[in-house]
Amino acid sequence: MRKSQLIYQYVRRNGPVSKQDIVFGLKLSLPTVSNNLQYLMELGVVETPTKIENTGGRNAVAYAGASQARIAIGIYLTKNHMTAVSVDLNGQVIVKEKVRTRFNLEDEEYLKKIGELVESVKRKTDVSDEQLLGVGIAVQSLVSEDGEDVTYGMTLNFTGATRKRIAKYVPYRNRLFHDSEMSGHAEAWIDGTLKNAFYLSLNNSVGGSVIIDNKMYVGDTLKSGEIGHTLVVREGGEQCYCGRYGCFDTVCRATKLDEYTDGNLEEFFELLGQGDKKAAEMWDTYLNELAIGIHNIRMLFDSKVIIGGYIGAYIEEHLEELARRVDARSPFTKEKAMDYILPCKYKVESAAAGAALNYIDDFFESI
Numbered sequence: 001m002r003k004s005q006l007i008y009q010y011v012r013r014n015g016p017v018s019k020q021d022i023v024f025g026l027k028l029s030l031p032t033v034s035n036n037l038q039y040l041m042e043l044g045v046v047e048t049p050t051k052i053e054n055t056g057g058r059n060a061v062a063y064a065g066a067s068q069a070r071i072a073i074g075i076y077l078t079k080n081h082m083t084a085v086s087v088d089l090n091g092q093v094i095v096k097e098k099v100r101t102r103f104n105l106e107d108e109e110y111l112k113k114i115g116e117l118v119e120s121v122k123r124k125t126d127v128s129d130e131q132l133l134g135v136g137i138a139v140q141s142l143v144s145e146d147g148e149d150v151t152y153g154m155t156l157n158f159t160g161a162t163r164k165r166i167a168k169y170v171p172y173r174n175r176l177f178h179d180s181e182m183s184g185h186a187e188a189w190i191d192g193t194l195k196n197a198f199y200l201s202l203n204n205s206v207g208g209s210v211i212i213d214n215k216m217y218v219g220d221t222l223k224s225g226e227i228g229h230t231l232v233v234r235e236g237g238e239q240c241y242c243g244r245y246g247c248f249d250t251v252c253r254a255t256k257l258d259e260y261t262d263g264n265l266e267e268f269f270e271l272l273g274q275g276d277k278k279a280a281e282m283w284d285t286y287l288n289e290l291a292i293g294i295h296n297i298r299m300l301f302d303s304k305v306i307i308g309g310y311i312g313a314y315i316e317e318h319l320e321e322l323a324r325r326v327d328a329r330s331p332f333t334k335e336k337a338m339d340y341i342l343p344c345k346y347k348v349e350s351a352a353a354g355a356a357l358n359y360i361d362d363f364f365e366s367i
């Protein structure tokens with residue numbers, strides 16, 4: 001890391017801090033710290049909002065990160081919605097907007113809506129073109145390394161679609177990202193202490209991503225974490241959207257539960273809370289399947305397992321029961337699943353936020 005980056009990250013994480021704090025904290029010389037602070041202030045990413053009181057009487061200038069000096073926008077396209085967020089340099093969501101619209105890349109009006117949503121979030125965030133670092137577009141598919149092409153988009157049947165078409169009405173720097181990977185990325189980003197983890201994305205399809213040493217592990221051909229297509233029902237399993245039978249996706253996608261409540265997951269969990277017998281049976285089956293999946297992940301990775309996606313938002317109050325079922329499978333009796341299963345931290349639209357955070361990362365690299 002360059003000294004300018006080092007000093008910037010120190011100030012961003014610890015601010016407000018004085019020059020002396022930085023000198024001691026990073027073991028750098030005063031001139032080095034002064035020169036770099038000058039540069040960072042010219043860049044607009046460090047500001048001096050307050051003074052720090054010294055016991056000696058003279059107040060020291062306090063430096064802090066200007067969190068909204070730059071922002072990035074992320075957008076997530078799903079079957080029935082598009083969601084956009086703006087995030088600041090601390091990874092905090094500033095504005096979030098969600099519209100209900102049917103995914104259809106053939107429809108010019110749909111493409112225009114993408115552009116309009118980006119403009120709307122940008123306007124509400126109140127930033128200039130210069131402050132906007134870029135627009136990350138998270139899609140329910142695997143994406144080529146350069147972010148230009150959809151390489152496997154079977155859930156919504158758009159394999160072969162291009163960034164050029166999807167972002168036809170987005171006049172800012174942009175690229176495509178794989179949604180599950182971005183959700184994992186957002187979790188790793190917001191929790192810098194998260195070392196190794198598997199992010200399990202339980203949406204209307206099941207996906208995952210692998211975090212090693214707080215970085216995404218994408219695999220040799222960008223397909224790591226595709227737990228949705230591991231075979232879990234050997235005989236008589238349902239057909240998966242991939243065409244095969246008995247995939248993990250077929251037993252743990254969120255629709256497995258909300259098919260009971262006409263697609264309304266919130267209502268499903270309400271019924272479950274009220275003691276509805278059918279909902280309780282469905283949940284019991286679901287938890288058993290989920291426990292097997294988590295057990296397998298733990299055996300492979302010996303890492304934390306983050307429960308994300310739509311189900312992740314409801315899992316907290318069922319965590320002990322889930323952990324009990326995972327523990328029942330483990331050969332390591334001293335290990336407790338409650339210590340390694342975590343509900344996701346990013347409650348608001350992790351895929352969109354994760355996509356935006358790539359531009360924040362790029363910006364940090366450029367400082």
Ligand SMILES: [Zn+2]
Nearest residue numbers: 229240242247
């Ligand atoms: Zn499958």
